[in-house]
Amino acid sequence: MERLLSKRFFERDPAVVAEELLGKVIIRNLEGSILKGMIVETEAYYGAEDPASRARRGKLPHNRLMWEDPGTVFVYVVHGNNLFNVVTMPRGIPSAVLIRAVRPLEGIDTMMRNRKVKDLRNLANGPGKLCEALGITRDLNGLKVYDPKSPLRIVDSGITGLEVARSHRIGVREDLETPLRFYVRGSEFVCRNTPSRHKSLL
DNA sequence: AGGAAGATCTACT
DNA sequence: GTAGATCTTCCTA
Numbered sequence: 001m002e003r004l005l006s007k008r009f010f011e012r013d014p015a016v017v018a019e020e021l022l023g024k025v026i027i028r029n030l031e032g033s034i035l036k037g038m039i040v041e042t043e044a045y046y047g048a049e050d051p052a053s054r055a056r057r058g059k060l061p062h063n064r065l066m067w068e069d070p071g072t073v074f075v076y077v078v079h080g081n082n083l084f085n086v087v088t089m090p091r092g093i094p095s096a097v098l099i100r101a102v103r104p105l106e107g108i109d110t111m112m113r114n115r116k117v118k119d120l121r122n123l124a125n126g127p128g129k130l131c132e133a134l135g136i137t138r139d140l141n142g143l144k145v146y147d148p149k150s151p152l153r154i155v156d157s158g159i160t161g162l163e164v165a166r167s168h169r170i171g172v173r174e175d176l177e178t179p180l181r182f183y184v185r186g187s188e189f190v191c192r193n194t195p196s197r198h199k200s201l202l
Numbered sequence: 203a204g205g206a207a208g209a210t211c212t213a214c215t
Numbered sequence: 216g217t218a219g220a221t222c223t224t225c226c227t228a
Contacts, residue, residue, distance in 0.1 A: 043209070061224095078207095080211090083210085129211075169209070173208080
């Protein structure tokens, strides 16, 4: 059974949403095919108080979606890669969760075509790779992941019993003290189990 | 107008 | 483990 996550689900602290998104399933309708992947790695981002956040310098044209309704799709480009975020917290409070990796479940042939790789583990084990595999670009900005008509949605398909691990965020120049990266312990589909520059905390 | 930085990825050693 | 590609946005002049 698949149940769409509610707008309220996202209207909370991004660290809580990031942790609870592990095991949820992304559904992407792309040119007639249906792609599905289970989220195995996420990171939480805050506003002005977070030196690693796109929102740290205030509201600007490129980051304005972080002030939008919870559940809004926010795609940003870094180093030529698209990064898929979902906006969190009540409207007006900038914050978001970055989806860093998914485990491919359905539409794997299409994902392999999009990515031009055949190794299942290398299909969506990184924020840029995941966007390429699922065809996620800035065209999708502003969509709501809780909207049944959206071509990009997130559902609860009843997956439970995953062991959650946590570490500092990857690739950021300056991190907060609290570890804000969450991943499924032992999964073959996460980007890295142990970040090189920071020790992994329970 | 130009340079630098960045929530990355790949290939190579 | 490190280097280079890549491209959009921001900051300074």
